[in-house]
Amino acid sequence: MSSQAKPSPKETLLNAAVLHWMHDLAAQGIITTDSELNVVEWNNWMEEHTGKRANEVIGNNLLDLFPELTQRRLDRHYKWALEGQVRVLSQALHGYLIAMPAVSSEHGCTQMQQAVRISPLTHEGKVIGTLTIIDDVTERVAREAELQAQLEDRSRLLSNERLARNEAERANRLKDEFLATISHELRNPLNAIMGWAHMMRVGNLTPANVERAVETIYRNAKSQSQLVADLLDVSRIISGKLRLDVRTVDLISIVNAAVDSIRPGAEAKGIRLQTMFDPAAGPISGDADRLQQIVWNLLTNAVKFTPKGGRIQVKVQRVDSHVEVVVTDTGVGISKEFLPYVFDRFRQADASTTRIHGGLGLGLSIVHQLVDLHGGTVSVHSEGEGKGATFTISLPFVGVISNQNEAEAVHPTQSDEVLSFEGLPSLQGLKVLVVDDEADTRELIREVLKECGSEVITSPSVAEALIALEQHKPDVLISDLGMPDEDGYSLIAKVRELPPERGGEIPAAALTAYARAEDRMRVLRSGFQFHLPKPVDSAELVTVVASLAGRAYKA
Amino acid sequence: MKLTERQSDALSELINIAFARTGAALSELTGHRVMLNPPEVAVYRTEELRPALAKFVPGDVASIHQVFSGPVAGDALLLLNYDGAVHLTDLLTDGHSQSPYLDESAREVLTEVGNILLNACLGMFGNLLNVHVTFSVPRLHLETLDELIASTTSDKTEMHYALVVYTAFQIRHSSVKGFLVIVLSVDSLDRLIQEVDVWEAQQGT
Numbered sequence: 001m002s003s004q005a006k007p008s009p010k011e012t013l014l015n016a017a018v019l020h021w022m023h024d025l026a027a028q029g030i031i032t033t034d035s036e037l038n039v040v041e042w043n044n045w046m047e048e049h050t051g052k053r054a055n056e057v058i059g060n061n062l063l064d065l066f067p068e069l070t071q072r073r074l075d076r077h078y079k080w081a082l083e084g085q086v087r088v089l090s091q092a093l094h095g096y097l098i099a100m101p102a103v104s105s106e107h108g109c110t111q112m113q114q115a116v117r118i119s120p121l122t123h124e125g126k127v128i129g130t131l132t133i134i135d136d137v138t139e140r141v142a143r144e145a146e147l148q149a150q151l152e153d154r155s156r157l158l159s160n161e162r163l164a165r166n167e168a169e170r171a172n173r174l175k176d177e178f179l180a181t182i183s184h185e186l187r188n189p190l191n192a193i194m195g196w197a198h199m200m201r202v203g204n205l206t207p208a209n210v211e212r213a214v215e216t217i218y219r220n221a222k223s224q225s226q227l228v229a230d231l232l233d234v235s236r237i238i239s240g241k242l243r244l245d246v247r248t249v250d251l252i253s254i255v256n257a258a259v260d261s262i263r264p265g266a267e268a269k270g271i272r273l274q275t276m277f278d279p280a281a282g283p284i285s286g287d288a289d290r291l292q293q294i295v296w297n298l299l300t301n302a303v304k305f306t307p308k309g310g311r312i313q314v315k316v317q318r319v320d321s322h323v324e325v326v327v328t329d330t331g332v333g334i335s336k337e338f339l340p341y342v343f344d345r346f347r348q349a350d351a352s353t354t355r356i357h358g359g360l361g362l363g364l365s366i367v368h369q370l371v372d373l374h375g376g377t378v379s380v381h382s383e384g385e386g387k388g389a390t391f392t393i394s395l396p397f398v399g400v401i402s403n404q405n406e407a408e409a410v411h412p413t414q415s416d417e418v419l420s421f422e423g424l425p426s427l428q429g430l431k432v433l434v435v436d437d438e439a440d441t442r443e444l445i446r447e448v449l450k451e452c453g454s455e456v457i458t459s460p461s462v463a464e465a466l467i468a469l470e471q472h473k474p475d476v477l478i479s480d481l482g483m484p485d486e487d488g489y490s491l492i493a494k495v496r497e498l499p500p501e502r503g504g505e506i507p508a509a510a511l512t513a514y515a516r517a518e519d520r521m522r523v524l525r526s527g528f529q530f531h532l533p534k535p536v537d538s539a540e541l542v543t544v545v546a547s548l549a550g551r552a553y554k555a
Numbered sequence: 556m557k558l559t560e561r562q563s564d565a566l567s568e569l570i571n572i573a574f575a576r577t578g579a580a581l582s583e584l585t586g587h588r589v590m591l592n593p594p595e596v597a598v599y600r601t602e603e604l605r606p607a608l609a610k611f612v613p614g615d616v617a618s619i620h621q622v623f624s625g626p627v628a629g630d631a632l633l634l635l636n637y638d639g640a641v642h643l644t645d646l647l648t649d650g651h652s653q654s655p656y657l658d659e660s661a662r663e664v665l666t667e668v669g670n671i672l673l674n675a676c677l678g679m680f681g682n683l684l685n686v687h688v689t690f691s692v693p694r695l696h697l698e699t700l701d702e703l704i705a706s707t708t709s710d711k712t713e714m715h716y717a718l719v720v721y722t723a724f725q726i727r728h729s730s731v732k733g734f735l736v737i738v739l740s741v742d743s744l745d746r747l748i749q750e751v752d753v754w755e756a757q758q759g760t
Contacts, residue, residue, distance in 0.1 A: 085678065086621070086690045088670045090663035092648045093584050115663055122689055125625075137659070144658045 029098075029114075029134030035127060037062045037078055049100040049112065049136075066098055081120045081130045089116035091137050102138045113138040185227055189220030230362045233293075237369040244287035244373055251284050251291065251323055251395070252277045252316050258295035259314055262303055270308045278317040284395045286374045294370050297363040298327045298391050305389070306331035322376075323397050328390040334382040342380050343368035371395070424539060425546035427454035432545055433474035434458045435465040435491060436511065437483040441536075445478065445511075448538045449545060462486035466494060469503045476548045477508040478532070478541075481523070488512070492527040507548035511536065562748055563596050565755035569683065570594045570720055570735075573675040580671050581724075585647050590725040591672075594735075601715045601738060605704055608719070611734065612636045616703050617657065618696050619669025623677055625688035627746060629715075629739040630707040631677055633669040637697070639731045640665055646726040657697070666695045676720075676735060683750050707738050716744045 007015065023030050023043040032041040038061050042054040057065060062078070069075050074097060077087040089097060096114040103112065115137045121129040196213035199205055205213060236242040259275055266273050284291075295314075302312045306329045315326040334342060343364050371378040376395035382388065432454050436442045439460070446456040457472050459465035461483065469477070477495065481488035488510055498504035509530035510523045523531045530544050558566065574591040581589035599607050617640035619633045635643060637657075644661040647668065657665070670693040681688050696703065720735040739747065 080674070083678075084687060084689055085674045086670065086692050087674075088663070088667040088693055090660070090667040092644075092660045092664045093667060117692060119692060120689070125687065125689075140659050144660055147658070 028136075029132070031062070031132040031134075032121065032129055033062050033078075033132075034129045035082060037082075037130065039065070040129065046134075049103075050098065068099065069097070077118050078130055081118045082127050084120050084122070084127055086120070087118045089114075089118070091115050091141060097132070097134060103136065109138050109142060112136055113141045182227075182231075186224060189224040192220040193217050193224075230366060233366050234362055237366065237373075242369075242373065244290060246285055246287055248283045249286055249288045249291065250282075251325065252281055254288055254291045255295050255314060255316050255325060258292050258299055261296060262299045265300070266303050266312065269303065269306070269310075271303060271306050272311045274311065274313045276313070276315045276317075278315075280318045281316045281323045282318065282397060284323050284374075284397060286395065290370050291374070294367050294393065295325060295327075297367045298325075298393075301363055302327055302329040302331060302389075302391075305329065318397065319394070321397050322394045325393040325395075326390060327392075328388065330388045333385045333387040334380065334389050335385045339380065339382065343378070367391075367393075424452055424542045427452040427542065427545055427549075430454040430476060430545065430549050431472060431474040432456050432476045432478060433465065433468055433472065433506075434478045435460075435462070435483075435488070436480035437461065438480070441480065441511075441534075445536065445541065448536075448541055452542050454545065462488075462491040462494070465491055469495065469498075469506070473503065474506065476545050477506050478511055478545070479508065479528075481510050481512040488528075489522075489526050496527040509544050509548060558596070558598050558748070561755060562751055565751050565758070566596045566718075567594050569679060569751065569754065570596065570676060573679040574672075574722065577672045577675045580675070581647070581668065585726075587646070587727055589647075592723045592725065592730075595721040597719050597721075598744070599717045599719060601704070601707075601717055604717050604719070604736070605700060608634070608700055608734075608736075611732065612700055614699075615697050616700050617665060618698070618703055619666055619673065619693050620696060620706070621670070621673050621677075621693045622691040623688045624691075625681075626686040627680070627684060627688055627739070627743040629737060629743060631673045632703070632707075632736045632738075633672055633733060634703075634736060635665070635731065635733045639733060642729065643668070643724060643726075643731045643733075646724075646729055646731070662695050666693050669693055669695070672735065676737070680747060683754060684746060714741050715739065716741060718744070718747075 023041060026043060026045060029046045029049065030041065030043040031039060031046060033039055038059060039057050042052070042057045046057075047053055052065075063070055063075050069078075074089070074094070077089065080087055091113045094114075094116070096112060097116045098114075100112040100114075102109045113136070115135045117133045119131045119133075120127045121131050193216075196217050200210060200213050233242070255277070256275070259273060263273060299312070299314070306312060310330040312330075313326075313328045315324070315328075317324050317326070368378055371393055374395055376393060378391065378393045381390045381392070427449060430453075432449050434442055434445050434449075434456055435458070436445070437460050442458045442460070446458055449456050457468050457474060459468050462485070465477075465479070468474070479488045479491055492508060492510075495506065495508070496504060508528045509532050510526075510528040511532050512519065512523070512534060520531045529548060532541060532544060571593055574594060578590045597607075612634060613636070615637045617635045617637060621631050623629060623631060641655060641657055641661070644657065644664045647664055648661075673693065674690070677688060677690070696706070698706070715738055718737040718739065720737075722733060722735065724731045724733060
């Protein structure tokens with residue numbers, strides 16, 4: 001440009017006109033000054049965004065018009081421009097040159113963000129002024145911040161996902177450990193049962209040993225049945241199927257019953273059991289069976305973890321609007337690290353504890369869930385390993401005492417006495433048809449029922465049962481549900497299709513290991529009148545048969 | 556053309572003055588202490604430039620390029636490798652960026668930094684030679700080394716030399732390597748070296 005010939009006056013005029021238009025149409029701020037920094041040009045864009053008209057600004061010194069430039073030491077850039085240097089002012093390092101409001105506040109910026117270039121204007125090698133170009137970059141900055149936030153979100157999501165995966169892996173590992181524990185725990189009593197049963201079958205035991213064998217088998221079967229009951233409880237709690245039979249109950253009676261039931265075990269270990277019951281504790285609202293289970297779980301735990309000669313204290317006390325059950329022992333205690341996990345499912349302090357003390361690690365988790373269902377809280381305190389532990393259950397107090405419920409409130413300890421037929425109803429003259437594919441179960445039931453005087457016919461399958469039904473005309477039908485080929489549901493459906501004279505209305509009970517509530521519902525809907533959970537309790541079986549006899553089925 | 560050891564030392568010292576000024580300007584701007592390592596200076600013919608730089612910038616180069624004209628004319632460039640460019644902007648703008656890319660704002664910051672550095676060095680040369688040079692508006696380019704060298708404005712028919720200044724920015728315990736390349740005609744370089752000799756002689760007295 002500088003090497004071209006000098007433009008004619010007409011060309012100069014034209015150039016000036018073009019420049020004027022270009023500046024006014026520009027989507028940028030354009031300011032030109034002379035070499036004294038007096039404003040020479042102030043384009044439309046500048047007018048629009050600063051609210052200052054060109055005629056107010058032109059002729060005035062830029063640094064006087066905007067003292068902030070000097071305060072923010074941006075005047076240097078003009079000095080350098082006058083020395084011939086081009087200067088760049090980035091938004092990231094300066095924000096803006098001249099304060100202007102943002103065009104739209106939707107990006108959360110009230111101040112317009114600017115990128116600026118300040119250049120010298122030269123003529124024949126001499127600086128005659130400055131040119132400032134201002135770009136509005138607010139939107140770009142907002143967009144970049146958004147992108148940045150997305151990137152951060154994504155990396156946060158990634159790390160969250162990693163956490164979730166770790167948690168899932170941990171849960172999986174816990175389940176594996178639990179399965180290992182459960183197999184171990186279920187096999188242990190089984191070993192004793194099988195071993196002694198085998199010796200009894202071989203038949204070379206002395207009468208004293210037979211007694212011992214029976215005792216051992218019974219004890220182990222009982223412990224296994226407790227394990228299964230725990231597992232079923234957990235599964236019911238997890239699936240939300242556990243229903244509480246809520247009444248007004250007397251907590252002291254319940255605690256007393258639980259204490260009584262563990263007393264023999266405690267005494268065998270020489271553990272002193274101390275009870276302190278506050279008479280003001282009063283009634284609470286809850287499910288008596290479940291409350292007893294809670295206390296019993298805590299107490300068996302205390303007995304399990306308290307060494308010989310230790311002490312267990314059980315307190316029931318009223319604290320404000322709550323009734324508390326406090327179980328304190330002088331046992332092995334709980335380490336600080338394990339305390340937060342005490343109530344977790346499948347958790348035990350470590351594998352070696354499992355070996356020493358046995359158990360599935362479900363008891364406290366069940367306690368926690370059951371207390372929760374009662375609207376209460378359970379907490380644990382321990383000074384550390386070897387320093388004992390205190391479990392505190394807090395349940396909401398109910399102000400009213402109802403005498404009517406008082407009697408129901410007292411629940412006796414579980415009747416876990418050795419098989420006894422005393423006091424059971426007589427089944428004399430009754431004919432019972434027992435259907436089960438497992439010979440052992442058939443025989444067990446036959447023995448129990450025969451013992452009470454009934455005649456028993458057994459069938460291993462549905463087909464044979466239907467024949468026996470017509471042949472023997474039994475008074476009561478007891479059938480297993482899970483059988484190969486045809487199951488108990490199929491049997492009862494076929495029976496109920498028969499006319500009354502061929503046994504279609506025979507009273508029937510189902511025998512099943514499926515002890516869930518929905519199984520019970522299905523059993524009753526299918527045509528059975530009763531549901532007997534396995535393992536069969538002899539007394540229950542006899543009572544059910546007796547009550548069913550003579551109660552014809554009415555659909 | 557080769558620099559004597561004395562010329563090289565003298566040039567390094569002069570550039571170091573410009574670097575100190577740049578460091579101070581960047582420190583003030585960012586609120587962090589910014590230092591530029593004492594420079595190492597070398598002169599190459601433009602044809603030798605590519606192999607000389609290749610090992611420092613294997614991939615894309617971020618360059619801030621300013622053309623200067625006047626009695627002494629040529630191209631001035633600040634070169635950073637891509638990762639270095641990202642890292643440098645990160646350090647200068649408080650480093651909360653998670654982006655591995657140079658967004659517009661980052662490019663602008665680099666342009667400003669390059670501008671400050673190139674102005675300081677060329678301004679210093681102008682003073683030394685007592686000539687007035689004018690600058691073009693600085694531009695940032697992301698390209699390969701070959702594309703970059705091809706884009707310098709120098710007249711390809713004339714022999715040109717490149718003054719290469721190696722340095723590193725030191726910010727907040729981090730270091731970002733970069734170099735300054737000033738491409739000059741033989742004449743301009745001759746003049747510069749003569750003046751450097753004069754300056755060096757004055758320093759001695």
